Amino acid sequence: MARWQPHAPERLLVAALELFEERGYENTTVVEITERAGLTKSTFFRHFPDKREVLFGGGAMTGLLREGIEAAPAGAGPLETVAHALDAIGRQAFTSERREFSARRSAVIATNPELREREALKELGLIAAMTDALKHRGVPDLTARVTAELGALAWKIAYERWRDTSGRADFAELARRALAEVRAASASC
Template sequence: MARWKPDAAQRLMAAALELFEERGYESATVQEITERAGLTKSSFFRHFPNKREVLFDGEAMATTLVEGIAAAPDDAAPWDALTHAFARVGAIFMTPQRHDFLARRAAVIARTPELREREALKQLGLIAAMIDALTHRSVPDLEARVLAELSAVAFAIAYKRWLATTSSDNFADILRDAIDEVRCVISTS
């Protein structure tokens, strides 16, 4: 087996996605994923704790969000700090090169209850990370909670819209529009 090749995690994710598309999440095994990726089971478990996690970026997105909120200018309003953070997430995770993979991933998640549950838990983790990062910027707790929830809604809207476009469409532009729409709804309610 070619264990020395780079990008083992990406190869495992690609192999898992192919198998989940072909046979369904429930039918694919870790052994089959590793065989398709040309790796061993121990390599799989170095990168992912279980089969369910193979399509998720673990803590990478939450870390990027927190770092983005912290890196926003000190005088940035909370919405602007969140927008800054989500722009970073988009630049790293929602790239044209990943568009096809993410669209296929979304389709597999949509038809798999266990993966939908994991996606929802990931969303809750991202919201909690944003709340914590905003409170570290001295945003009052209630405001941080509301803004984190609303920005997560805007992000989900933008992500769904981006997946429905071509890979050349810029996620940052779609996100900015979704945030503006959510802010408009709030201000008119």
């Protein structure tokens, strides 16, 4: 049985990103990623079903989002619930130390159609997860779907601003601002 490897997904992600930057996504193999990370191929496939998935964390973000929505205060309205989940994501995933890395990751994804397709599918997955988690809180079906779409849009706007600015803006703060803007805009459609 394989030895447990601490932080294997993170090490594989860092190695993959470096290689994709150096020689391109198409010209990098899973074996090269595992060699750079000092891990084995079987460790890679224990964490990720294919080469692309190493950039997408195999569903970790979906889990954080679900937990954040479940943990929101009982009285919070639908978009306010999403704001609580985005706070949690800012604390646990989009920390200031991750900013530069996230910008590099986005730049690599933008260069390759296969990666853009995977990212698009992930986005739909996140919206579906948000919708489900909101329905579990008793939000009516269609309101949950609309909230998830608006929440995902605010998330994207906040993420772009967070990633592309060299400032000290906190992700959770940017997310709350984007949610307020999206809510106001939805009233003028």
